Amino acid sequence: DIQLTQSPSFLSASVGDRVTITCRASQGISSYLVWYQQKPGKAPNLLIYGASTLQSGVPSRFSGSGSGTEFTLTISSLQPEDFATYYCQQLHTYPRTFGQGTKLEIK
């Protein structure tokens, strides 16, 4: 199975900050990586597919980059509604796998 390791697991930041979350794959997955945002009590919401393409309706302050084994999700200027948990998932191979999540909290 392909393991995904996210860092950090917890992130404390303020409104307006720029934050970056990293996802590392245990083997190359080309650009078959997606990012989700999950708020408490809700289903995850797809933010980015193909490692760097913004899903329709997602604010442009979100961006993704990377290929192969290292990927990043960046939020350029945190808004109050961005405080949530973020997950990466690889779609290169079965079984699909998720990172363990990064919880973004208000400082």
Added chain:
Amino acid sequence: QLQLQESGPGLVKPSETLSLTCTVSGDSISNTFYYWGWIRQPPGKGLEWIGNIYHSGSTYYNPSLKSRVTISIDTSKNQFSLKLSSVTAADTAVYYCGGEHYYRSKNYYQIYGMDVWGQGTTVTVSS
């Protein structure tokens, strides 16, 4: 607009079989470019992929659950289902159904991720 809705018992006894159904509305389960799947989330923990099914009936399962999982599809009812046998307390979780969107043509393939989800249903395993 594609919508998914999970249904099934919220309480299952240990050693019994968990059964959930996901009803798809807004399009035919056979006509869309989707792999239909199940994902779960234990209380306070992260997301765990359970498995996918194609409208053809082909299935892919998480190896850690494979011996206990069956995912099936009923195109006449526009539904797909999850069965998880011999459950224990460790199977207590919120269970989500979802659609993993893809596009395939002769020379092009793109997979977009799970862009449609049910709202999730809580299943507790307890006697």
